[in-house]
Amino acid sequence: MAAVPPTTGKKWSSDSRQYLAIEYDDTFLVYFRPSGETHFLNFLSYGMVDAVSSMPLSEEEILARMRTDFSLTAEELPEALVATTLSELDQAGLISALGAGA
Amino acid sequence: MSALSCVASYQRRDLRAALRNGSFTLHLGPFSHLISGASEPLLDYLTDTYRDYPVELSPSDVTDVLLRLEAPNVLRRFVRRQITPNPGFKIPAVPLPLSMAPLAFEMGLNLSVALKCCRFINVHAGVVADETGAIVMSAASGAGKSTLTAALLQHGYRLFSDEFALIGLDQPLLHPYPRAISLKQETIPVVRDMVGDNWISKTVTGTPKGDIAYYRARASDVAQDKIPTKAKLVLFPNFEKGARPVARQLNPAEAIMRLVPASTNYSLLGEPAFHAVTGMLKNIRAYEITYGSTMDSLRLVEQITDQKLV
């Protein structure tokens, strides 16, 4: 999987009308309408999709938000994990960078 | 549809003629099947194992499934009698000796339903039901699913299917499709002991899958083939010789993760399939059960359903 180009300043967003989510004990089953695919997200990846659905956020903002929301330290939630998770979510289409694409 | 006569009510020569003309129409559950290809082994099989199934000798409408059981090619028809299923789309079917016509028939129908019928979510699973709901059993072949299905039929359950859980798209109900239960190799004597010899077809020996016999569906199960029901339990049975019986409850997410890959058309059906599968699992439990004997498997089901079986 190719690393994503640097995304400094880029804002991420998701559209909650495009997906359906059901929670099963901290695991989220998510149906994404545009692709017709069903994904399993965990608390972190779902938390990220959910966070950017109400307001576009940059990578730094998402990181801060996840650490606060889930009471995690910088050591517990490293920056790199958020970055790779963003890239996975982006590839699946669940989130997109504002201004890129439609 | 008006009431249809069953196979047993027809003369063999009329059945033969209908198969030869390609007008033999089998109705079962939600599907109708047009079958062509007359051969004595197939007639033997249909008049025995499918005796209680409703048929028409000429179709009153188009059918969901078109299955031709044909000789592989012109030469073969004369040289060595062989048979191969042709469900209307290309499959690299292996030609079988004519004596294996039952296998060609069952394989052909399974392929047709698995690949062509997408008004239901098809999950490769056995399903039985009583008045409280259906038990869906999903397992790889060889995990003892057919034996457990047969055992539950002896304890108050009716047969929905040994091959396909058909989940409705509009409502997450299971629909019966009670074809004969396919028994392989060492399960044949086990089930024969359980249900009695006259319920088991002649064994087809030396097939690509070893010995195969079919456990006939009961007339009462065939008669209830239009009555769907909701699921009450999902099981992932796992037969292991000598294993201590264990049941492990699964997070519904894990159950879905296992059911979906056993489906032939989940991805194809998209959003309705998502609703149906999650709807089916709503408020019901899923277990992986491991056991070393049929008795142990029944005891596990007893404990999980809180129902007296044995």
Added chain:
Amino acid sequence: MQKSALKQIVGIAPLPEKVMDRIDLVRYADANHILGQMASVDTAGVSDRLNDIFRNALLRAGHDHTMLQFEMNRLEHALSGTGIEPVVLKGGAYVAQGKRAAGGRRVSDLDILVTEGELDEVEARLKQAGWSPDEATDNEYDQAYYREHMHELPPLRHAKRGTIIDVHHRLLPKTARSNVDVALMQQSATRVAGTLVKTFDDVDMFIHSAVHAFADGAIDTPARSLVELYMLYSELSFNDTSRLQIRAKAVGASKPVSTALWAIDEFFSADGAPALLNKTLTEKPHFILRWAITSKTFERRLAPLAKALLYIRSHYLRMPLRLLVPHLARKAIAWRPSVQKPVELPFP
């Protein structure tokens, strides 16, 4: 199969009365991958069972269309910022533009057209986004060949989704006898609303479909191609049909377009086509070609022969003549139906 089959499938002739004939028609439509198209036209008054069968077909097509729309979305995503606006071809174009020809149509791959100069960047971007050369072409030897000789990309498959993008920069192989002026067609391609991709305009869409059906191959899927041509033609305006021939000539596709118009007239008796044929066509396709197309389309008894002829023809259209002589002259004439020489494999 009766010649009226195609008309019944596109809904301009009533379905057969007899049940067995009706079953046969459904089988024919299914086997030729046009059951969805049949299901998408007028289905009022059909039986519940037939409706069920149609619904099956539409569910399948619906899945394909979702997949295709998403692939276009991913394509845009991959090319964002490059300014490249690929032209989506065939099924993808019909789906994107909501053409009648999209209704119930199964689609598997996304075919796009870019200019030769854009190929390198398109390739780099697609690879970055997870596409890579399909297994069949993924060896050094093949790759080198593409780069040196073809300046084209091998089919690219997405590692995660398994979907295929075929990137073209011409519409026919380089070796083909006729070639189509792609640049001219690209110039008049139009943007799909709300996206960065383009499609040909309606007239060029028809022309491309004709080229694809009659200039580029052995007409592998004749019934499907003919239904597609009919559906595209039926949506052309009067203005479109009157400039069709001129445009076809301008882009170098007169011959396939003539064949297409003949076929529409022959199999669908569409309004307009006959007049057009009389006025502007210099010639009908040769009778053998007509025979071969008809025979192959309707699975007549001689279909294997028709297939052989079309096979010869496709090779002729694709290759310089001298290449043809050795292998076709020696082999194709001795063509036989395929059932007689099976290679028996041991059961695995």
Added chain:
Amino acid sequence: MQPEYSFVTIYNGFVVTEKPIVPDTSESDSETSENDRIAERRQLLMLGAAGLPMMLTLKASAQEVLVSQLTCAIKLPKRLRILVDCDGRAWVGTKNIKYTNGKGFKVADIVKFKDDATYAFPAGDVPNYWLPDNCPIEECSNGGGGDDDDDGFDYETASAELDDLMRTSLPSQADGIVLASARMGDGDDDDDEDDCDEDWIDSGYAFYELSKNSTILPVDHTSGTGWSPQANTQGLFIALSLVYESRHGDAPGWPGISCIVSIISYFGTQN
């Protein structure tokens, strides 16, 4: 049958938290379960930092994969040429071999083709159908319309029809249907009549070509008899693919071998 474990299982690389089964007394107070949850989450993140994906996409089902096995297509990335000799040897490559009517193949080209071949198949690998028409042992009677076939298939009518068509269309070159005739030199002006006989060979070889982008659907070459390669060049390609597979399995190298292998393996996994 008391549950004695409660931990995290890794399934397809994705972590699923598991609840102990039964007994109903296991309803623990919410504080403990909240602590459990936090512990689980930390564990997940550690696994994530170690490379475990934080999301999983449900894959197409096993069966759907099976179906796609059947519909896989081989698209030739480039022109493929196959030279076959009378012993059923085959050479596969890309070079051309010059052919001139009345003289045959250019020997130097044949030698070069064999030298540069990407794949070579030993004697007996090519099914009889694709062997050359003119083998040295036989009479060099050519173009007779295939009366050398051995089995009793009913193609007499078909054959007569074809011959008729061939005759009818010979003079016309009708819309793209071109058949070999004695006068078909077509611009190949570099071959002069003074070439001596050793330079040309008119028997013992058949030369086939598949154009670039030829799309081959292996499933088209199956039938009730299992594999049944069609009587054309694609059929030869399929036949050679099967030979390749029998020797090398799914080892990469042969175009589209994975497609062939997937169909073969379908036999074993059906139902």
